[in-house]
Amino acid sequence: MPSLPVRPLEKPLKLSFISRLLALPALLLTLTTQGAPVYVQAGPGSFNHAALDLLAARNHMDYQRFYSGTPAHTYTSAAQAQTWAFSALANSTIEGQLVPAIVDAMRSYQVTELSAAVHMPIEMCVFGLNKTGKITHAASHPAALKQIARWLSAHQLQAKPVPKGTNEAARLLAADQFDQNTVAVGSCALKAVYPELTLRETGIQDNADNHTLFGLMKMEKRPQPISEDEARSALAHVVDQANVLINTRTDSAKALFSHINQRLAQMQPVALFKAQKHRPIEDLSREAVVLSKALEQAQQQCLDTGSVKAFFQAQMDAAKAIQYRYRAQWLSEGVPNQEADLTQLRNTLNQLGAAILQTLTTHLAQHGNLTTELKPVFLAALNTDNLTVQDKQRLYQALQSVRRVENCQATD
Ligand SMILES: O=C(O)C(=O)C[C@]1(C(=O)O)C=C[C@@H](O)C=C1
Structure with missing residues (x-):
C-alpha cells in the first residue's frame, strides 16, 4: 500500500490504548466482545456480513448484529450506543486503498479502540x-x-x-x-x-487480488468535523494498526504451519529406511504411540482431545500417502542409496509433534480458532514433495477443527 502521510491526530486516537491492546493476547480482546452488540456496515448477505462471520468463527461465538447500512450511520449508531462498529477500512483495488465512504464518515467519527481486523478476499x-x-x-x-x-x-x-x-x-x-x-x-x-x-x-470479479480489510472498532463523535485530508490520514493510521493485527496473527499461524511442514518433510527418509529394509509403510503400533503422546500433551494444554486426535490421524494419513508415493516412484527409479535411521527420525517426529501442539495452543489462545482466512497461507506453507492439494485440504480441515477446552487449567 502506498504510504500515506500520517499526521498527528488532533486527539491522538488513544493510540497508546491501541498499542496496549495490540500487546495483549487477542483472546482477552475477544472476551470483552463476546456476544456483544455490533453495528455492522451494510446489510445481511454483504461482504461485511461474511467478514464478521470469519471473526465470529475465530471466537466460536456470534455477535448481536445490527446491520446499519452506510458507514456514517453505522458509526453514529455504535458511538451513541457506546458499543462496537464493524466496517470496511481499505480495499486492494481502490487507488490509495482507502474506502471513500469510510474516509467521509471518519471526518465526523474517530476510532478510539481497534479490537480485531479481518483481511478477506472479495469473491x-x-x-x-x-x-x-x-x-x-x-x-x-x-x-x-x-x-x-x-x-x-x-x-x-x-x-x-x-x-x-x-x-x-x-x-x-x-x-x-x-x-x-x-x-x-x-x-x-x-x-x-x-x-x-x-x-x-x-469468483467473477475482475481482479483476482481483491481483498478488503475490515475492523471491529469503538467510535466517538469528533467535536468538529475534520477535513478530508485529515480523515484520510486518520483512516490510514487505523489501517496500519489493523495490518499489525493481521500480520501478528498470520506470523503466529506460519510458525505452526512450518512445524507441520517439517514433520511431513521427514517422510522421505522414513520411506527410504522402510524401502531399504523391506518394511511396510503403515505401522499401527507406532501410530498408537504417536496418538497417545499427542493426547497426553493436548490434555495438559487444555486442547480438546477428540479434535487433536483427528488432526494427528490426518497428519499420519498424509505421512503415509507421501511415503507410498515415494515407494511407487522408487519402483521404477530404484531406491536411493542414502542413510536413514528410523529411531532418530522418530525422535525428531516426537519433537516436532510436541512443537506443533505447543504452537497450536499458543495460536488458539492468542488469536482464536483457525478459519478459512488462513487456508491460503497454509496451502502455500506446505511445500513437501509428494503431498497433494487434497492431502493439504484434508489436513487443514482437521487442523481448523481443533478447539480449546473452556474453563480448563493447563497443567504443563
Ligand atoms: O514412524 C513411522 O514409521 C512413520 O511412518 C511415521 C508415521 C507418523 O506420521 O508418525 C506415519 C505412518 C506410520 O503408520 C506410523 C507413523
Whole structure:
C-alpha cells in the first residue's frame, strides 16, 4: 500500500490504548466482545456480513448484529450506543486503498479502540432465479458492478445499478421484481440470506487480488468535523494498526504451519529406511504411540482431545500417502542409496509433534480458532514433495477443527 502521510491526530486516537491492546493476547480482546452488540456496515448477505462471520468463527461465538447500512450511520449508531462498529477500512483495488465512504464518515467519527481486523478476499457470486436460463442483465451496487466489468462485457450483459446495495439487488430478484433473465451479483454470503436464489457462478470479479480489510472498532463523535485530508490520514493510521493485527496473527499461524511442514518433510527418509529394509509403510503400533503422546500433551494444554486426535490421524494419513508415493516412484527409479535411521527420525517426529501442539495452543489462545482466512497461507506453507492439494485440504480441515477446552487449567 502506498504510504500515506500520517499526521498527528488532533486527539491522538488513544493510540497508546491501541498499542496496549495490540500487546495483549487477542483472546482477552475477544472476551470483552463476546456476544456483544455490533453495528455492522451494510446489510445481511454483504461482504461485511461474511467478514464478521470469519471473526465470529475465530471466537466460536456470534455477535448481536445490527446491520446499519452506510458507514456514517453505522458509526453514529455504535458511538451513541457506546458499543462496537464493524466496517470496511481499505480495499486492494481502490487507488490509495482507502474506502471513500469510510474516509467521509471518519471526518465526523474517530476510532478510539481497534479490537480485531479481518483481511478477506472479495469473491463475487452470481445469483439467479433459475440454473441455466439466458442472462441479459446483472443487478448490483454500482461499486460492485465496477469490479465485474470484464465479466459483464464478456457476456454482453447490461448493468442494473442498485444503489441501496447488493443485498437489495438480491432481495428484489427474490421478490420477483426483476425478470427471469436478470441475475444479482454480490457476496457469496447472500446464499445464506436468500436460499431461494440459485448460485450460478462464483469468483467473477475482475481482479483476482481483491481483498478488503475490515475492523471491529469503538467510535466517538469528533467535536468538529475534520477535513478530508485529515480523515484520510486518520483512516490510514487505523489501517496500519489493523495490518499489525493481521500480520501478528498470520506470523503466529506460519510458525505452526512450518512445524507441520517439517514433520511431513521427514517422510522421505522414513520411506527410504522402510524401502531399504523391506518394511511396510503403515505401522499401527507406532501410530498408537504417536496418538497417545499427542493426547497426553493436548490434555495438559487444555486442547480438546477428540479434535487433536483427528488432526494427528490426518497428519499420519498424509505421512503415509507421501511415503507410498515415494515407494511407487522408487519402483521404477530404484531406491536411493542414502542413510536413514528410523529411531532418530522418530525422535525428531516426537519433537516436532510436541512443537506443533505447543504452537497450536499458543495460536488458539492468542488469536482464536483457525478459519478459512488462513487456508491460503497454509496451502502455500506446505511445500513437501509428494503431498497433494487434497492431502493439504484434508489436513487443514482437521487442523481448523481443533478447539480449546473452556474453563480448563493447563497443567504443563
Ligand atoms: O514412524 C513411522 O514409521 C512413520 O511412518 C511415521 C508415521 C507418523 O506420521 O508418525 C506415519 C505412518 C506410520 O503408520 C506410523 C507413523
